[in-house]
Amino acid sequence: xxxxxxxIKNAPFLRGKEDIKSIMWxxxxxxxxxxxxxxxxxxxxxxxxxxxxxxxxxLFEMIFLKVRGVKNVFEKAYDGSAFITGLLLALNLxxxxxxxxxxxxxxxxxxxxxxxxxxxGNNPFNPALVARVFLLLSFPSIMTRWTVGINLxxxxxxxxxxxxxxxxxxxxxxxxxxxxxFGFPIEGxxxxxxxxxxxxxxxxxxxxxxxxxxxxxxxxxLYISTVFVFTWIFNLIDPIKYASPFFHMVTGxxxxxxxxxxxxxxxxxxxxxGKIVFxxxxxxxxxxxxxxxxxxxxxxxxxxxxxxxxxxxxxxxxNKKFGE
Amino acid sequence: MLKLLIIxxxxxxxxxxxxxxxxxxxxxxxxxxxxxTAAGMGFAVIFVMVxxxxxxxxxxxxxxxxxxxxxxxxxxxxxxxxxxxxxxxxTMKKIAPTLFDALGIYLPLITTNCTILGVAIxxxxxxxxxxxxxxxxxxxxxxxxxxxxxxxxxxxKLDWADVPEPFKGPAIGIITxxxxxxxxxxxxxxxxx
Numbered sequence: 054x055x056x057x058x059x060x061i062k063n064a065p066f067l068r069g070k071e072d073i074k075s076i077m078w079x080x081x082x083x084x085x086x087x088x089x090x091x092x093x094x095x096x097x098x099x100x101x102x103x104x105x106x107x108x109x110x111x112l113f114e115m116i117f118l119k120v121r122g123v124k125n126v127f128e129k130a131y132d133g134s135a136f137i138t139g140l141l142l143a144l145n146l147x148x149x150x151x152x153x154x155x156x157x158x159x160x161x162x163x164x165x166x167x168x169x170x171x172x173x174g175n176n177p178f179n180p181a182l183v184a185r186v187f188l189l190l191s192f193p194s195i196m197t198r199w200t201v202g203i204n205l206x207x208x209x210x211x212x213x214x215x216x217x218x219x220x221x222x223x224x225x226x227x228x229x230x231x232x233x234x235f236g237f238p239i240e241g242x243x244x245x246x247x248x249x250x251x252x253x254x255x256x257x258x259x260x261x262x263x264x265x266x267x268x269x270x271x272x273x274x275l276y277i278s279t280v281f282v283f284t285w286i287f288n289l290i291d292p293i294k295y296a297s298p299f300f301h302m303v304t305g306x307x308x309x310x311x312x313x314x315x316x317x318x319x320x321x322x323x324x325x326x327g328k329i330v331f332x333x334x335x336x337x338x339x340x341x342x343x344x345x346x347x348x349x350x351x352x353x354x355x356x357x358x359x360x361x362x363x364x365x366x367x368x369x370x371x372n373k374k375f376g377e
Numbered sequence: 378m379l380k381l382l383i384i385x386x387x388x389x390x391x392x393x394x395x396x397x398x399x400x401x402x403x404x405x406x407x408x409x410x411x412x413x414t415a416a417g418m419g420f421a422v423i424f425v426m427v428x429x430x431x432x433x434x435x436x437x438x439x440x441x442x443x444x445x446x447x448x449x450x451x452x453x454x455x456x457x458x459x460x461x462x463x464x465x466x467x468t469m470k471k472i473a474p475t476l477f478d479a480l481g482i483y484l485p486l487i488t489t490n491c492t493i494l495g496v497a498i499x500x501x502x503x504x505x506x507x508x509x510x511x512x513x514x515x516x517x518x519x520x521x522x523x524x525x526x527x528x529x530x531x532x533x534k535l536d537w538a539d540v541p542e543p544f545k546g547p548a549i550g551i552i553t554x555x556x557x558x559x560x561x562x563x564x565x566x567x568x569x570x
Binding site: 353 | 544552553555
């Protein structure tokens with residue numbers, strides 16, 4: 054008897070080389086330009102914040118994996134997802150953050166952001182953003198203590214967006230947008246969170262992610278252009294009161310949020326139309342908060358709010374079944 | 378006109394009845410397992426909230442204030458709202474059976490709800506006039522609808538999540554509601570009251 058050698062195994066037949074690990078570490082590489090630039094500017098301060106965030110997230114990741122009774126704790130803990138959460142959290146904190154605040158943030162991110170929902174892939178909100186907003190509401194004074202890069206004095210200044218909010222447009226009218234875009238320190242102006250100083254460095258990483266097809270280009274593009282158009286409209290209505298759209302491009306965490314946080318695979322809507330609605334909503338809420346809200350910067354709030362909307366968006370943008 | 382818009386945005390988003398004032402958490406957790414039922418509950422809340430706030434407003438202005446019986450406010454409002462909802466339920470069953478089928482089972486649930494009484498009393502405290510009262514109660518109800526509808530969407534998705542055993546059900550719901558409330562803090566100061 055000739056044995057049947059035509060064995061059909063289970064689908065999927067074609068397998069890509071990409072898995073969680075490779076994607077996560079690519080994102081880490083994409084974040085490197087921004088990370089290195091922040092370390093160059095803030096030296097040991099940035100390094101302390103980044104290291105303590107990463108160490109604590111990995112630590113809590115392992116603890117919670119163990120508590121949940123997951124097997125291969127070490128393999129799971131080093132798939133890079135916790136590393137990214139830690140790095141993103143660090144890039145969203147000011148350079149003067151004390152280590153214990155990084156620890157609190159890491160704890161919140163890992164527990165309430167991730168493991169309470171059953172770990173990677175189940176969380177409705179981006180863990181790093183949950184932690185950032187939690188810290189912003191819990192320690193508002195520490196979270197808004199910005200220093201100027203390179204000179205490591207502890208003198209603090211407001212960020213351009215903060216100046217715009219409290220002192221009006223005239224205080225920021227003579228800032229060099231190109232300097233802000235490339236992330237060079239300006240005397241008397243706070244740099245902002247350590248990862249959001251250089252839009253240029255983030256752009257490099259973002260383009261890498263788009264070329265590797267890890268993030269859909271439509272989300273950052275639409276997010277940023279919505280903010281641009283919205284702020285432009287108000288700038289045209291009243292140029293004395295509202296800043297130019299280019300100012301809103303080069304300040305704050307818009308690029309970091311648009312490229313690295315709004316594009317979180319887990320929390321973004323799955324459908325293509327849903328992604329468009331999601332990005333548009335993020336841009337709209339960001340501009341609303343920046344122009345009219347109490348907080349100078351709205352990126353993290355906007356993304357969290359849209360993530361809360363994300364399942365509903367998915368529901369309304371479901372693809373039609375063929376023939377329906 | 379501008380004041381009406383400000384009242385509407387403020388009560389819908391900025392001081393959202395559930396996410397910022399933390400009222401009405403019981404039905405918020407209890408009736409939010411499916412988006413359809415959440416929507417039903419939301420519509421019922423909008424309906425009852427407008428009716429109850431309007432009636433209690435008229436009662437306050439034309440009965441309690443002239444008779445100097447303001448101290449009876451809480452107890453009178455509770456009685457009136459409970460009676461009102463029952464009457465509405467009976468009338469609706471007779472006159473509009475389809476509407477009753479959609480909202481019917483939720484109406485008794487709302488009778489003793491703190492959101493309804495809370496909005497009725499807040500409305501008196503804020504000294505709104507008749508039109509402002511209607512706008513305030515309507516937009517607060519819409520705010521409730523937004524909150525419970527989005528929340529039900531997340532909870533439907535959580536059915537597939539590998540939530541640890543002790544946190545299944547209402548526990549994870551309350552934590553998610555907390556995170557939503559965290560997100561809604563971003564709207565602070567969007568309009569100045």
